[in-house]
Amino acid sequence: MLRQADWTVQPDHEPDAKPHTYAQECDLCGEGSARSTDQESGTLWILEHVRTSPSHHFYKQIVKRPFRTWMR
Template identity: 40%
Template sequence: MTAHTPRAVYRYGTWTLAPDREPDAEPVTYAMQCAVCEDRSDALEDPADAQAWTFRHAGRHPSHHTYREVITRPWRAWMA
């Protein structure tokens, strides 16, 4: 008996990739992450709300000075 392996079918053509701006697209979200302890804010639609998290976090952890912004932007791919 031979084992069956999964197979994939690829469609060749010219693909386009762009940010998803359809009415049902997920929202762009922003989060801030502490680069010291890796703790992070919730993913929020307003970047200012996410950035405000850093001040609360820094207030609780005065030695945590470095942060990174994490942006989640939905994209769509389609064949032209």
Template identity: 55%
Template sequence: MGATHVTRAEIFRVNWTVTPDQEPDAKLNSYAQECDVCGVASPRTHDANDGTLWIIEHARRNPSHTSYTEVVKRPWRAFMS
């Protein structure tokens, strides 16, 4: 017969806090726009207003494409509190 192995673990409750990462080394927020009709997306930039110009140009070339979604990437941090 094989040996019996017993594993012991202590489990305890931990509170976590989640917050936007504003540390000096945090990634910058980035923004893009997506066309809801065809799925094409603008280049991702760090200026939220850049997507507006992309929408205007995309709509000019595709007049029936009138619905867009902004995609925002924002860094977050989690830590035990």
């Protein structure tokens, strides 16, 4: 049986929510850092990557945030 329901979607801020995780990725070659809950670890990865690949200047941060849904 199906019924129409209103759903709510929002970031999960509950005490048992999974933590935000962060990674950095090189826009030129696609290599990336390990995923971490510490944003700064990706910055260190970028500095190491640019040291070994001096022509790679552009990076992106990839963020995973937990969301939750529930019926109203």
